[in-house]
Amino acid sequence: MPDILVRHIDEALADRIKDIAREHQWSINEAILFALRRGVGLAPDDAQRELHDIAMLSGTWESTETAAFRAALEAFERVAGKPLFSDGPVGETQTPK
Template identity: 45%
Template sequence: MADILLRDIDPEMAERIKAMARERDWPIHDVILHLLRQGLGMAAPLPPMPGDIARLGGAWDDSEARAFDEAMRALRALPGER
């Protein structure tokens, strides 16, 4: 296998790589290889992380959750049979 030296990584990119390594409990080397494979269209889909039901079923961000709550309140306020 070839070795490649990567220089001049900006601090924001380096922090995102480190954060991903912490989140997945992977070595930074593995994160970088995964990102390169993904960027080149060579990555297999990641299996769900244990206990991560949000990845299996999807998750809403805060604005989506607020919009859903507002819609439900509006529906409950409509007159009708109960």
């Protein structure tokens, strides 16, 4: 496979590439290849479908927002002693067994 050197990448582009890599847990090289494939229309079907996703149309979370949301979800998963939801009528909670 050939190697290509890209020069004069501005800070905004470099930061976005790093964000993509972090969000997908990819290397910087993988993120750059992904961006290049999408940019020239060679992305796999999954990536093309992603363009029509409602999140892509309305905007996406920054990596810090994604991390905060995941941390909040993990906190709920670790709650012990009381159920988060009840199977009974509204206002009633069931005693854990």
